[in-house]
Amino acid sequence: MVRTASARTAGPTLAVVAREAGVSVPTASKVVNGREDVAPETRRRVVEALDRLGYVRRPRFDLARAPRLVDLVVHSLDSSRSGAVLRGVEEAAYDAGLDLVVSAGAGGPGTPGTPGTPGPSESSRPERGRLDRLVLRGSSGVLFDLAEPTAAQYAVLEQHRIPFVLIDPAVDPPPGAVSVGAANWQGGVTATEHLLRLGHERIAVVAERRGGLCDDARVAGYRSALASAGVPERPEYVRHAGFDREDARRRTRELLDLPDPPTAVFVCSDAMALGVYEALAGRGLTVPDDMSVVGFDDLPEARWAAPALTTVRQPFAEMAATALRLLLRMMDGHRPESTRTELSTRLVERASTAPPRPRVTCLPGK
Incomplete structure (x- = not known):
């Protein structure tokens, strides 16, 4: 059989990658498409096979014609804190000419587990597939506000080279993750x-x-x-x-x-x-x-x-705007000098504090 030039340069098929990694073709396809429902070890084997064989991922869309899109994932939308963060991100995104997608999900304070350690119920969480949709719609970057990504979600972002910044993380971020918080x-x-x-x-x-x-x-x-x-x-x-x-x-x-x-x-x-x-x-x-x-x-x-x-x-709004500006630089290929940025806090004095009452001491015989 004579191979054409296009066949010689097409590279390995997904079936070849799956065989190399010892997985099924559907599983290899999930990894290529950024799906989260893949075990970390399986994902690692597939990614290594992709790199080893030189598999070329087809672009999801024409990046040159697509709008610059960023995602903001918050722990909850039903708090005044989230409103302040949203205002800061929204204003900064508008100034930068970015489109913004906002979603709320679990994984923040009060939920079981810690970032980077997927729990036994991870596959059944409501946010499963959130990053699948994010990848498919071509998001250029992600901000996480009090939402603690899992190890699988970090892996998806790294695999697709989607930069992210954590706003006010509740626990220590993984090594190298960029975050913005208060002092x-x-x-x-x-x-x-x-x-x-x-x-x-x-x-x-x-x-x-x-x-x-x-x-x-x-x-x-x-x-x-x-x-x-x-x-x-x-x-x-x-x-x-x-x-x-x-x-x-x-x-x-x-x-x-x-x-x-x-x-x-x-x-x-x-x-x-x-x-x-x-x-x-x-x-x-x-x-x-x-x-x-x-x-x-x-x-x-x-x-x-x-x-x-x-x-x-x-300064929630300022923290959010700073995180968006850092994300913009990362989207343009620049790495921040420091992975942690802290904004100053200040005391606001109102009516809930006063000098303590003097202690009343009872004298003997009184």
């Missing part, structure tokens, strides 16, 4: 120093979860401020409440039940700070007369609370 350690220092200046020494902290990137940094800042002021840290004053407002209420009641309860508390999110308010009200106590409260985020709810919440402001 959480400094925010913890600032919140605690404010309470110390008011005269508080019995200061508690209610964090979200142990091992969280942001919360560990905020608690470390709290500890650093106490140490700098010469105030001993009291382990019973350090509480973790997950991401749940009800848990924050429970942790606050535990603090109030201590033999020597705190006079002030630094809460690592505004949402949990509202849970602290509720726990205090349930005991007939008031803010700040009986306990001063400082939050973290400066969401609209902080202004609406009664009394208005003193809090550490996270």
Whole structure:
């Protein structure tokens, strides 16, 4: 049989790749098309076979004629925090002439598992296939806001050379991943120093979860401020409440039940700070007369609370816009000098903090 020139240059077929990798043709096709429902080890064998045999992937569309499209994947759309992030990305995308696709999915705070470690139920999650659609529509880049991609999703992005940036990741990103966040350690220092200046020494902290990137940094800042002021840290004053407002209420009641309860508390999110308010009200106590409260985020709810919440402001819109600008550079082939960018935080003083009440000491025989 005489082969034509086009046949000689066509390269290996998908069947040859599948045979080389020891998988079926449909499985090889899933890998080539960026499908997520492939085991990591199987995906690795197929990708290595593709590279070894020089398989040429056909373009999905004419990149020169397609609009520049980016995806924003958020953990949830039903929070004011997500709204601030969306505004920042939307404005930056408009200025850059980009089209934006927004979707909400699981995998962020409060969900089982950690980034890079697919859980046993990963294949049944509602977001399965999200990156399949992203790849097929030709997205040029992805922003993840509090959404923690799985190992399979990272592999799909790497395979298709789609750059991504993580906004405010809750846990440590994988090596080399680019992220944008706030100066959480400094925010913890600032919140605690404010309470110390008011005269508080019995200061508690209610964090979200142990091992969280942001919360560990905020608690470390709290500890650093106490140490700098010469105030001993009291382990019973350090509480973790997950991401749940009800848990924050429970942790606050535990603090109030201590033999020597705190006079002030630094809460690592505004949402949990509202849970602290509720726990205090349930005991007939008031803010700040009986306990001063400082939050973290400066969401609209902080202004609406009664009394208005003193809090550490996270620049969510600015973080989102910075992440989009970094993603733009990555889409153009430039690698950021640093994988982590931090924006400064600042204290917003409102009505939830005041000097502690003087202790009443009963004299003998009185």
